[in-house]
Amino acid sequence: MNTLIKCMTSCKQARLVFADTSDLLSSGIANRELSAGVAIALARLLTIAGLTTGFMKDKERVTYTIRGSQRELALIAEADDMGRVSGYANEACRALVLGEHELEMLIGPKAYLQVIRDIGMPVRFTGIADMPYGTVTDDAAHFYTQSEQTPTRFWTTEQWTSDAQLFGRGVAIQLLPGAPAALLQDLMGQLEAHERQVADPNLPLSRLPHHLFGITEMVTQAGVQWHCDCSRELFSPMLYTLDRTELEQAIHDSTSIEFVCHRCGTCYAFTADEIAGCLE
Numbered sequence: 001m002n003t004l005i006k007c008m009t010s011c012k013q014a015r016l017v018f019a020d021t022s023d024l025l026s027s028g029i030a031n032r033e034l035s036a037g038v039a040i041a042l043a044r045l046l047t048i049a050g051l052t053t054g055f056m057k058d059k060e061r062v063t064y065t066i067r068g069s070q071r072e073l074a075l076i077a078e079a080d081d082m083g084r085v086s087g088y089a090n091e092a093c094r095a096l097v098l099g100e101h102e103l104e105m106l107i108g109p110k111a112y113l114q115v116i117r118d119i120g121m122p123v124r125f126t127g128i129a130d131m132p133y134g135t136v137t138d139d140a141a142h143f144y145t146q147s148e149q150t151p152t153r154f155w156t157t158e159q160w161t162s163d164a165q166l167f168g169r170g171v172a173i174q175l176l177p178g179a180p181a182a183l184l185q186d187l188m189g190q191l192e193a194h195e196r197q198v199a200d201p202n203l204p205l206s207r208l209p210h211h212l213f214g215i216t217e218m219v220t221q222a223g224v225q226w227h228c229d230c231s232r233e234l235f236s237p238m239l240y241t242l243d244r245t246e247l248e249q250a251i252h253d254s255t256s257i258e259f260v261c262h263r264c265g266t267c268y269a270f271t272a273d274e275i276a277g278c279l280e
């Protein structure tokens with residue numbers, strides 16, 4: 001479980017969320033064989049999804065989808081009010097060879113960010129915005145500012161540390177209604193002036209509100225963690241979608257059939273006996 005911190009500026013005109021997201025990035029990106037550019041884009045989307053759990057209402061669930069300029073490319077992240085996050089790159093994205101500095105090949109002029117909000121009502125809210133910055137981070141802020149009329153900025157870092165671990169951290173700043181637009185710029189300026197310290201894994205997250213913005217009051221801590229809804233029961237019906245001859249072959253060879261969850265990478269293996277059960 002990673003830590004998430006929520007607080008308010010002393011002028012009470014902006015909400016701030018700070019989160020460490022190393023576990024999210026390790027679960028969603030490590031061992032996925034993603035090219036560097038795709039890994040960075042997904043890492044940023046996961047960190048942003050984690051940060052926005054700090055703004056969510058009760059029972060809220062949000063799905064973020066980035067559609068690339070080439071429509072078959074997609075990155076998806078889901079998050080809920082409990083701080084649970086998952087996400088993945090779709091098959092086309094996993095096959096894409098993208099360098100660290102080539103995000104524009106994924107997030108080109110025709111790319112868009114779709115956000116679906118489910119707040120437990122019959123109707124879900126869908127918003128879409130273009131991605132003029134091609135950085136994911138600034139595009140997500142652009143979405144909140146344009147589509148939700150909530151001036152927002154995000155800052156993220158994603159680093160591979162010397163022991164091949166992932167370090168992720170993010171900050172979200174959101175203005176409350178009536179706050180002057182210049183406040184957002186001021187707060188972002190303060191953050192950027194301390195960027196190197198904020199990105200330093202040795203500086204504990206709990207020090208950031210005070211270190212960056214002089215905030216000492218009304219600070220609440222929550223958690224953010226990787227969570228996938230998949231289960232064995234969810235995958236077993238997929239056996240019925242396979243060819244009968246394929247199932248019979250597996251029974252004959254006493255081999256198992258495996259399905260891998262594309263979100264979390266969990267492998268579900270079904271034995272010859274279980275396969276025989278679904279042929280009855």
Ligand SMILES: [Zn+2]
Binds near residue numbers: 229230261262
């Ligand atoms: Zn899963």
